[in-house]
Amino acid sequence: MKKIRIVIADTNKEYLESLGAYMRTSSNSNQFIVTYFSNNEALQGYMDQGEIVDILLISPEMKLQELQNLEDMFVILLEDDVLASSGQSRPSVYRYQRLDQLVANILGLYYENNEEAGKLLDRTNQTTIISVYSPNGGTGKTTVAVNLCKQLALHESKVFYLNFETFNSTKLFLANEEGNPSLQIYYYVKTASNQLLSKIELLKKHDPYAMVDYFDIEINAEEMLELTKLDVKNLINGLLETGVYDYIVIDLDSTLHVRNRTAMNESDMIFWIVANDNVGILKTRSLLDEEEKLFGRENVIKDKMSMILNKFSGNLIGDFNEMDLTIDGYLPFIHSWMEQQSKTDLLGNDAFNQEVQSIIRRLIVTEREGMNNSGL
Known part of the structure; x- marks a missing residue:
């Protein structure tokens, strides 16, 4: 199965480790190749190497506006407030929800915005x-x-x-x-x-x-x-x-x-x-x-x-x-x-x-x- 390459960027290391542990053991684990970062310098260095990123899940604290080379990736904002998505030009998910629901919402947004990937999901099921x-x-x-x-x-x-x-x-x-x-x-x-x-x-x-x-x-x-x-x-x-x-x-x-x-x-x-x-x-x-x-x-x-x-x-x-x-x-x-x-x-x-x-x-x-x- 073609893996989805996800980068998760958040300053909260404890949250990153918790989300990472869940995704390693979830029923969807074989769909993902996940990398995560807690500082902008390391994240920018990773993207500057030309690494393929299908989804960038990033919190506001990581200062998305300062990052470069975002053109070929689907960006989802990781918000603390369930209402924060209002007025946002980019899609967002609420971090404090059940992790299975969080992953489902991330994939839902990705497939809605990527027709070919959506067809692949329907097929490989x-x-x-x-x-x-x-x-x-x-x-x-x-x-x-x-x-x-x-x-x-x-x-x-x-x-x-x-x-x-x-x-x-x-x-x-x-x-x-x-x-x-x-x-x-x-x-x-x-x-x-x-x-x-x-x-x-x-x-x-x-x-x-x-x-x-x-x-x-x-x-x-x-x-x-x-x-x-x-x-x-x-x-x-x-x-x-x-x-x-x-x-x-x-x-x-x-x-x-x-x-x-x-x-x-x-x-x-x-x-x-x-x-x-x-x-x-x-x-x-x-x-x-x-x-x-x-x-x-x-x-x-x-x-x-x-x-x-x-x-x-x-x-x-x-x-x-x-x-x-x-x-x-x-x-x-x-x-x-x-x-x-x-x-x-x-x-x-x-x-x-x-x-x-x-x-x-x-x-x-x-x-x-x-x-x-x-x-x-």
Whole structure:
């Protein structure tokens, strides 16, 4: 899920610590990255570094009028008096209310003034979109993506597997006895037809072994390369509008084609798959360094990505620490997969799927991110 970056600025340190403790343990804690300050100098220094701030919650004592670089952030005044908002040009909240209500009011104001963020909230309350990406080939990305789908389905979740690879390998993993492929789906996506929702229902397939829905798309590189940003959004929104799925898992190839960048923008989480070597590390670091040029702003990818090391045999080869990268999960090297395997073998390896389940529990189901406390 895309995190909301909140800065809380108040001279009352006791209040800051109380609010911070609540937000670390609240049901909304996984939505936020929170930093708080009790003096203007530290706050201004933070903003001068170009740090992204979605919401600045600030008390009058912090002298908002003296601060600079406020253009790209949504400012909410933290008032001592419930009536202080009258005559204010900026929205405000009353500090002395139940903390759950305070947080709800802050989010309400933010979503009212940020249409795209409001749509994201409505969406993620129902469906989580996970892109699975690797900066280089040969990492076993599709094997991870499809196994992730099956293991999510074992949690009694409805899952859709969406393959956006230029040359997809879906048939190696998923099959349906009905036969008729989902050939027409991109026609309805491109025409932005009001029939798209019904066509999704008609053209999607279900694999009973993997327990996931998917499109049975023939390999057509030209068609995939012609997909536009709008096409990708139309298809993802169509799947969301069905109201059926708890998870949509998008399998991306290693290019930075517009369809892949759009899918990552639309995703709540990105599982970033690397092999146990230095190639993926170097390409990951290079991409993150170029993130603003590629995606229009920083932290589009970094805030969402969880790095998964696949084909791990117990000895770490790449130097992740040197590149300032953190591994969030390890998936084992399965030697038997070096030989030709059936779909059952590829989706039914106990050792591999135990680790997938561990990743699901830690990163998807029960992940709760802490807060960054600084500037007190």
